[in-house]
Amino acid sequence: MKVVVLGANGRTGMLVVNEALARGETVTAVVRSDAKRPTTRHERLTVLVGDPCDPDFLSDAFRDQDVVISALGGRRPSKKATSIYWKSADAITEAAAATGLKRAIFTSTALLFPAGNLFGRALRALVPNVVRSARRMEERLFASDLDVIFARCGFLSDAEETAYRAERGALPAAGSSVSRPSLAQFLVDKVQSPFSGRQVYGVSRPAA
Numbered sequence: 001m002k003v004v005v006l007g008a009n010g011r012t013g014m015l016v017v018n019e020a021l022a023r024g025e026t027v028t029a030v031v032r033s034d035a036k037r038p039t040t041r042h043e044r045l046t047v048l049v050g051d052p053c054d055p056d057f058l059s060d061a062f063r064d065q066d067v068v069i070s071a072l073g074g075r076r077p078s079k080k081a082t083s084i085y086w087k088s089a090d091a092i093t094e095a096a097a098a099t100g101l102k103r104a105i106f107t108s109t110a111l112l113f114p115a116g117n118l119f120g121r122a123l124r125a126l127v128p129n130v131v132r133s134a135r136r137m138e139e140r141l142f143a144s145d146l147d148v149i150f151a152r153c154g155f156l157s158d159a160e161e162t163a164y165r166a167e168r169g170a171l172p173a174a175g176s177s178v179s180r181p182s183l184a185q186f187l188v189d190k191v192q193s194p195f196s197g198r199q200v201y202g203v204s205r206p207a208a
């Protein structure tokens, strides 16, 4: 499989690149500057430097590829930083239509699931830009012709755990966090299993 990874230098993106390579995939890692190039060297790894919000750049990156994984996300909860979600979604949709790329997998936030309690509602109120931008991203992709998976997560940790629980349409019970290695496993598992249509998963740590 030929896989494009956006946000490839990010903490989850890097793990996705390494996991996909370890499982035999051919990877195009996209980063936004030379300084962010991954240190990994591999015969099945190509690195492209460019703007993931530029549909022309993405059209070049997507040519002859099977699937794109986006691990893009704002590093702060500001309106500007979080706009990467929907701005990249617009560009990905346009570039996919131009090149015939059919499958896309996105990291997203569990804050888009209905809040079950007061704490959940308070959390959403604390980071309204994350919620708005992620919703706009998902709506854009839902309206496209792409077969798409959203991996909605709670808090990400750097624990060494790689197991996970994934549930269609809801966060697994007591699943408010997940490790980045687990999330990377989920994303690459989805690359390797055929999917179609639009699917939303809640992804969390394994049950205690």
Ligand SMILES: NC(=O)c1ccc[n+]([C@@H]2O[C@H](COP(=O)([O-])OP(=O)(O)OC[C@H]3O[C@@H](n4cnc5c(N)ncnc54)[C@H](OP(=O)(O)O)[C@@H]3O)[C@@H](O)[C@H]2O)c1
Binding pocket: 006, 007, 008, 009, 010, 011, 012, 013, 032, 033, 036, 051, 052, 070, 071, 072, 073, 074, 075, 081, 084, 107, 108, 109, 110, 153, 154, 155, 156, 157, 180
């Ligand atoms: N952190 C959490 O607790 C949490 C919770 C739920 C969901 N998520 C989501 O899970 C995913 C992975 O999170 P993470 O913490 O592993 O990610 P991360 O380490 O913060 O990496 C984010 C990636 O997005 C890129 N990026 C951000 N803004 C960009 C822009 N304007 N143009 C180009 N690239 C841009 C970063 O590139 P640069 O290095 O160049 O900035 C980096 O590659 C993200 O979608 C995040 O929103 C995170």
